[in-house]
Amino acid sequence: MALVDVSRLPHHVAVIMDGNGRWARAQGRIRTDGHAEGSHAVRRVVRAARRLGVRALTLYAFSEQNWNRPRVEVDTLMELLRDYLLRERAELLEHGIRLRAIGRRDKLPARVREVLDPLERDTAALDGMVLSLALSYGGREEIVDSVRALAAQVAAGRLAPDAIDEPTLASEMPSLSVGPVDLLIRTGGEQRISNFLLWGSAYAELYFTDTLWPAFDAPDLYGAVAAFQQRDRRFGRVPSDVGGYAGPLAPHGLPQAGE
Ligand code: IPE
Ligand code: IPE
Ligand code: MG
Numbered sequence: 001m002a003l004v005d006v007s008r009l010p011h012h013v014a015v016i017m018d019g020n021g022r023w024a025r026a027q028g029r030i031r032t033d034g035h036a037e038g039s040h041a042v043r044r045v046v047r048a049a050r051r052l053g054v055r056a057l058t059l060y061a062f063s064e065q066n067w068n069r070p071r072v073e074v075d076t077l078m079e080l081l082r083d084y085l086l087r088e089r090a091e092l093l094e095h096g097i098r099l100r101a102i103g104r105r106d107k108l109p110a111r112v113r114e115v116l117d118p119l120e121r122d123t124a125a126l127d128g129m130v131l132s133l134a135l136s137y138g139g140r141e142e143i144v145d146s147v148r149a150l151a152a153q154v155a156a157g158r159l160a161p162d163a164i165d166e167p168t169l170a171s172e173m174p175s176l177s178v179g180p181v182d183l184l185i186r187t188g189g190e191q192r193i194s195n196f197l198l199w200g201s202a203y204a205e206l207y208f209t210d211t212l213w214p215a216f217d218a219p220d221l222y223g224a225v226a227a228f229q230q231r232d233r234r235f236g237r238v239p240s241d242v243g244g245y246a247g248p249l250a251p252h253g254l255p256q257a258g259e
Pocket of ligand 3: 018
């Protein structure tokens with residue numbers, strides 16, 4: 001098993017959980033069986049990340065573009081999401097995990113929001129780890145929403161256009177409140193971002209694995225973290241072994257002056 005140095009963990013790990021449909025097909029089962037099995041992988045990985053000491057875990061559960069899937073698949077995904085939230089409640093509370101959703105939550109069915117809202121509320125003060133579920137989420141949409149929020153402040157005379165800088169924009173993005181992404185994992189073999197955390201991943205280390213999401217387990221997470229620990233994060237500077245210093249990150253992913 002991969003050796004992880006727990007003193008140098010990525011602060012924020014994000015995962016594009018892909019490959020449920022292909023996993024199901026390989027088993028001769030229907031796509032939605034893959035999603036059901038995928039929700040068990042979520043449980044395993046949340047637990048493993050918490051045990052390891054990761055502070056923030058962001059999981060891409062449903063993209064804004066996934067609404068374009070067949071109605072029956074979307075409905076099943078929403079029911080599975082509701083089941084997951086009901087089932088994991090005790091586990092999250094027991095392990096001090098704060099759950100929150102990022103994305104356009106107003107598009108989620110009431111049946112999901114009625115379990116999501118109380119779970120967010122009841123775990124809000126927990127500080128073991130922040131688990132962000134990206135639901136009806138798109139990276140471009142999040143940037144648009146934050147621009148809109150700043151534009152409203154400018155229109156109201158509360159913000160000068162010249163005062164807008166990267167931290168101002170990032171401060172309007174819910175995905176950034178746990179800091180920029182350090183390690184971005186994508187399962188399922190595709191090597192693309194698919195509109196996930198566009199802003200926050202600017203300097204993320206990318207890790208792609210062919211393992212399909214329902215088959216992903218704790219050792220796979222450790223393997224990704226171990227690979228992360230082999231990387232030399234330069235943030236545009238020279239390699240660390242010739243005197244450049246890379247990390248830790250200041251808020252919003254910008255190395256601090258003087259580091
Ligand atoms: C990821 O698995 C789950 C969601 C996108 C909701 P997919 O359903 O995309 O599975 P593949 O990529 O078709 O195998
Ligand atoms: C990305 O997977 C979205 C989630 C994992 C929720 P997709 O399967 O939707 O991505 P594409 O279509 O292959 O880019
Ligand atoms: Mg897919």
